[in-house]
Structure formats: structure tokens, C-alpha cells
Amino acid sequence: MAISLIKSVRSTTILKEAFQVVGRRTFAAGGAKAKKGSKGGAAGDAPKTSSLSKEVKSTTVFGANILKDGQDPKILPDSEYPDWLFHLLDKRTPLSELRRKDIQTLPYDDLKRFVKLDNRARIKENNALKAKT
Template sequence: MNGREMLVNYFRALRRVSIPKEVVGLGGCRTFSAGGGKAKKGSKGGGTADAPKESMLSKEVKSTAVVGANILKDGADPKILPDSEYPDWLSHLLDKRLALSELRRKDIETLPYEDLKRFVKLDNRARIKENNSIKAKN
């Protein structure tokens, strides 16, 4: 049995697992607001009057060097090279991958192997978080 068949069998088994309604109702979501409620008079919060300050660097420097990438005391920022100078795999790091909710809507039989592996990883992570939150409330 190869890796793909094992993953498909794993999810077929998970579909048979039922979760009681009481457990599903316990899963809460805590969110935090950026402002933290009403602003106090004289507070240092970011108001609408504060505009972002423009960078002191010229556009020419920004387009030819990676600003802030220098880690050496006496070094200079590395120059940006043409795309042909970089390896092919580097551009794939910017590709958007599907979220767990989108992967759940798709048929697992038709998913590519890489998406199936990602689905297993994200699904396991979500179930562990849910189980930990249920245990923490008890």
C-alpha cells in the first residue's frame, strides 16, 4: 500500500467518526480587536490623524537592493538579481495553497498527492487544537 492509498483510507475512516452535538457546541473562538475598545482621552493609540511616514530611501535603492537583509556589521545590502539568476523552486514558494476549508470541500479521491498530504497535516492540527480546547474547559 503506497502513501496515497494510506491517506485515502485514513480519511474514509475519519468520515465514520461522529462527534456529539454537546462537544461541537463547546468549541469557542476567542478574537481580539486591534483598538481594544473605546480610546481614552489623551491615549497614544493610532488615530486617523496619524499618516504613514514615507521612507527616506530612494526608489532606485529599493528596486536594486534587498533593504534590511544585511546581517554583517560592515556589509552592504545584497543586490536584486534578474529572475533568471535564481533557481526555479524559489518562485514556487510564492504560490498560493488551498486552505483547510477549501480542501475539505474537494473530493479526496481527486486531490493531487501534495494537496492530500497538506490536507492530512492541517486536519490533524485542527483536531488537536479542538481536543485541547475541550480538555482545557473541563
């Protein structure tokens, strides 16, 4: 009886110690150092500098590789890319400005954009009127 009691006490202390190691909170950002009421991210958190050389940074697109065994693609000179790529971020004319212009003189792309935006605005206006009644 005493031997079984000693074995159970030993096993419970071992389990208790194991639980303390496993059950420890390791996901807290600041731990005991964090101030109460702070919203996370200590004031001393500065962006980490990359250990990559500037030459490698300027010739490779990091994070663009989607293949398991592939490599990140190299940056090519501008002449190797299509012309439309450089116009993707250009500002498009808003509907208000398209309405001010003469429809007869608009280029095809602007006319198509005007029709699309005008239809969208008309639908929104009709939906707002129906919602009020």
C-alpha cells in the same frame, strides 16, 4: 568657617546646575507642545522621504546586510532566483475546500496537507470536548 561655608554653597550650586542639565527630561515626544490626552504622534508627523536615489533603491536590498564589513546585496533579475521562491506567498487551499474534493484525485502535496490539517482539527475538537467535561 566662613570660607568652608562659601565653598560648600558654591559646590552645591554647581551640583544643582549640573543636576538640572542632567536631570532634564529629553525623552518626551511633544514636550510642552503636546496636547493633554493625545495618544502620541502629532498630526503633522509625515513620513520622511528618503534621500537615496531611485536608481540605488531599485538595485539594492537595504538592511539585508548582516555582516560587519559586508555590503547590502544587489537585486538580481528574476531568472537568477529559483522557481519555488515566487510561490511562497501563494494561497494554500483551506481544509474545508480539501474536504469537498475527492481524496483519491488529490496531488501528493495537497493530500499531505489534508492529513495534517484534518489531524489538527480532530485534536482540537477532542481537546474542546475534554475541556467541557
